[in-house]
Amino acid sequence: MQYRDFGRTGVQVAQLALGTGNFGTGWGHGASPSESEAIFDAYAEAGGNFIDTADVYQFGQSEELVGRFLKGKRENFLLASKFSSGAVPNADRLVTRNSRKAMVASVEASLKRLGTDRIDVYWVHHPDAVTPSEEILRGFDDLARAGKILYAGLSNFPAWRVARAATLAEVERTLPIAAIQFEHSLVRRQPEQDLFPAAQGLGLGVVTWSPLGGGMLTGKYRNGEQGRAQGFGGKVFQPESTAQRTAVLDTVLAIAKETRASADQVAIAWAGTHGAVPIIGPRSQVQCVSNLGAVGLELSLEQIARLDTVSAHDADRPERTTTSPVA
Numbered sequence: 001m002q003y004r005d006f007g008r009t010g011v012q013v014a015q016l017a018l019g020t021g022n023f024g025t026g027w028g029h030g031a032s033p034s035e036s037e038a039i040f041d042a043y044a045e046a047g048g049n050f051i052d053t054a055d056v057y058q059f060g061q062s063e064e065l066v067g068r069f070l071k072g073k074r075e076n077f078l079l080a081s082k083f084s085s086g087a088v089p090n091a092d093r094l095v096t097r098n099s100r101k102a103m104v105a106s107v108e109a110s111l112k113r114l115g116t117d118r119i120d121v122y123w124v125h126h127p128d129a130v131t132p133s134e135e136i137l138r139g140f141d142d143l144a145r146a147g148k149i150l151y152a153g154l155s156n157f158p159a160w161r162v163a164r165a166a167t168l169a170e171v172e173r174t175l176p177i178a179a180i181q182f183e184h185s186l187v188r189r190q191p192e193q194d195l196f197p198a199a200q201g202l203g204l205g206v207v208t209w210s211p212l213g214g215g216m217l218t219g220k221y222r223n224g225e226q227g228r229a230q231g232f233g234g235k236v237f238q239p240e241s242t243a244q245r246t247a248v249l250d251t252v253l254a255i256a257k258e259t260r261a262s263a264d265q266v267a268i269a270w271a272g273t274h275g276a277v278p279i280i281g282p283r284s285q286v287q288c289v290s291n292l293g294a295v296g297l298e299l300s301l302e303q304i305a306r307l308d309t310v311s312a313h314d315a316d317r318p319e320r321t322t323t324s325p326v327a
Contacts, residue, residue, distance in 0.1 A: 001295050009179075118147060127156070
């Protein structure tokens, strides 16, 4: 495992983070406690030190399991969690969205489930189109002064809101925005137009999720497997629904054959060439070990160019956004 600087925090994190959305079965699809522990152990044994969870993952079960696995080795890991959705189905409106009220209630509940006195990186899971950046920043600053969190991050926020929040934090001298998190893969390259440049310009750490397109880039769905295509109600899944996506997967499989690697390793290795820390989210120890094989795979410049070309996104057709202009 190699390590890289996490933005300007001074912390060095593993080149791959372990996402724990599959730790537990509260969503009806995930890993048992024993399998979750096997995944955690495989990641740790490979030198991994960055754990990413959220209160909503498996309705709190993920945080509970992570807390159990971290006992006796808490300081060996950078622990990240998120809030915005609540930890139970149909969570009360006072503990959801991005208000300071929701933030404080959520962090206290997460700390109890995680069995720790602080969360190292606390993410706003997603914008709510209501709460302004000033409110979010003040909440982060309050939590940091209380010793509840160390670093603040924004997940799934548009680039203009990231830039505004980072600038406001600098001007107001509140807790800085340390990092951003967003989806990025060979079938989701739009962030390269704005989020990656914003992070580079602002000195932010970058964490990306779903480098396998919800499993599509492994090629397993061509063999009739279901996985996330149905397991999470089709959410967090990029289907092989266009000719370009078919060409992308064909290229991934071809390069996997050339390198004697697996398709998942090729897709994850490519995602790591952008300076981000990709999050792997395996549901079994076997998947975890395979994903971790990406750390030893060095794609050639020619192979990277082929993947870049076949997956190129048309910058003249930016995606439509439904996020209202809340600062």
